[in-house]
Amino acid sequence: MARTQLSRGDLLLLNAILAAAGAVVAAYLTYEKLVSFSSSVCDINDYFSCRTVGASVFSAIGVVPTATIGLAGFLVLLALSLAAFRGRERLGPWFVDGWTLLFAVVGALLGLGLTFIEVFVIHAVCILCATGFALDLGILATAVVLRRTS
Amino acid sequence: MASVKCPVCGVSVKAENLERHLRNQHPREQVDLSEVLSEKDREAVAETKAPTRAGLTRGGKRMLLVVGLVVAALIALVIVLPLLTPLNTDFTLPSTDGTTVSLPSWRGSPVLVEFMDLDCPYCQEEAPLLVTLYTSTAFNFTARGVKFVSVDMNFEGAADTADRINTWRTTTSYSCPQTGTACFYGSAWPYCIDTDGTVARNYGATQTPTIFVLDKNGKVYQKYVGFDSNAVARLAANLNALLGG
Numbered sequence: 418m419a420r421t422q423l424s425r426g427d428l429l430l431l432n433a434i435l436a437a438a439g440a441v442v443a444a445y446l447t448y449e450k451l452v453s454f455s456s457s458v459c460d461i462n463d464y465f466s467c468r469t470v471g472a473s474v475f476s477a478i479g480v481v482p483t484a485t486i487g488l489a490g491f492l493v494l495l496a497l498s499l500a501a502f503r504g505r506e507r508l509g510p511w512f513v514d515g516w517t518l519l520f521a522v523v524g525a526l527l528g529l530g531l532t533f534i535e536v537f538v539i540h541a542v543c544i545l546c547a548t549g550f551a552l553d554l555g556i557l558a559t560a561v562v563l564r565r566t567s
Numbered sequence: 568m569a570s571v572k573c574p575v576c577g578v579s580v581k582a583e584n585l586e587r588h589l590r591n592q593h594p595r596e597q598v599d600l601s602e603v604l605s606e607k608d609r610e611a612v613a614e615t616k617a618p619t620r621a622g623l624t625r626g627g628k629r630m631l632l633v634v635g636l637v638v639a640a641l642i643a644l645v646i647v648l649p650l651l652t653p654l655n656t657d658f659t660l661p662s663t664d665g666t667t668v669s670l671p672s673w674r675g676s677p678v679l680v681e682f683m684d685l686d687c688p689y690c691q692e693e694a695p696l697l698v699t700l701y702t703s704t705a706f707n708f709t710a711r712g713v714k715f716v717s718v719d720m721n722f723e724g725a726a727d728t729a730d731r732i733n734t735w736r737t738t739t740s741y742s743c744p745q746t747g748t749a750c751f752y753g754s755a756w757p758y759c760i761d762t763d764g765t766v767a768r769n770y771g772a773t774q775t776p777t778i779f780v781l782d783k784n785g786k787v788y789q790k791y792v793g794f795d796s797n798a799v800a801r802l803a804a805n806l807n808a809l810l811g812g
Contacts, residue, residue, distance in 0.1 A: 438638040504621065
């Protein structure tokens with residue numbers, strides 16, 4: 418089977434789409450945490466329940482919802498991807514790809530930690546949080562490819 | 568800037584022009600510039616080059632379209648649809664005092680629906696606050712038409728029965744916050760048992776205590792999850808707003 422070769426532009430735009438999706442998911446989780454009163458398919462049962470995770474002490478650091486931190490991270494990744502797509506190569510001391518990789522790694526580590534807490538401490542899984550983690554892993558994978566080929 | 572040899576044809580090319588040379592002269596060759604140019608040369612090239620938009624391939628466009636559509640569809644399914652679909656807040660259940668609670672028949676009145684469990688310590692803490700809200704002559708909510716109902720989710724501990732709930736309501740005491748003496752819960756509003764969990768599922772209530780304030784049309788006006796020592800003030804403000812003053 419012929420293998421399609423993706424260009425740098427393809428990968429950067431893919432990163433932007435994943436980051437935008439992550440931002441939407443994180444924004445919704447922030448909304449759920451702060452003001453929600455709608456039902457959600459995210460609440461399937463007692464184990465797969467965004468509300469259970471959202472009601473735990475781990476869903477906020479002080480008064481700031483954890484999802485808001487994720488939202489900020491995804492918006493930074495979106496901005497970096499779009500900046501690189503528009504031709505910007507450097508940002509301060511590093512290449513834009515380096516910044517993207519750094520933020521993707523930090524996001525993946527936070528996502529890994531939160532997933533661990535969900536499974537072993539809260540004993541409930543928030544599918545949308547896991548979706549955000551998966552989106553960040555996708556961004557991390559493309560960031561690694563971009564870094565290696567740039 | 569230093570000149571480098573083209574790795575394909577061997578001609579000498581300025582470092583900043585190598586990428587363009589490869590693109591124009593050897594479009595089918597896959598050359599990794601990082602192997603040809605030193606880090607210093609690449610940085611120099613980056614500084615001299617005007618920013619140019621990264622290009623998209625035809626396959627990439629297709630892939631991005633598919634990914635974009637899949638992501639948009641998932642977001643619409645998981646997030647947008649539930650937001651646009653109002654909760655089904657209506658239910659009809661027998662209460663523990665032998666009457667029937669039917670929310671459709673309470674249309675025209677604001678309703679406070681509490682999801683609770685007798686064995687939930689936070690619900691036990693919250694109960695006196697709701698009693699205060701229900702009986703307070705300052706608020707006078709019952710006379711003003713506000714309806715209260717508690718829905719036992721049978722969430723934890725021993726199985727909750729009508730007898731158990733009625734005994735708890737009339738004989739279990741707590742330290743009354745106003746007097747410091749023993750008070751009884753004495754909650755006079757109806758209690759229902761959500762035996763099969765349908766009502767809790769319809770409301771999206773997964774933990775206790777969870778309080779919904781419904782407006783006169785049965786739509787959710789506000790929702791509170793978990794115990795809050797300031798519940799009386801918050802709920803009173805909601806109910807007063809729904810009563811128009």
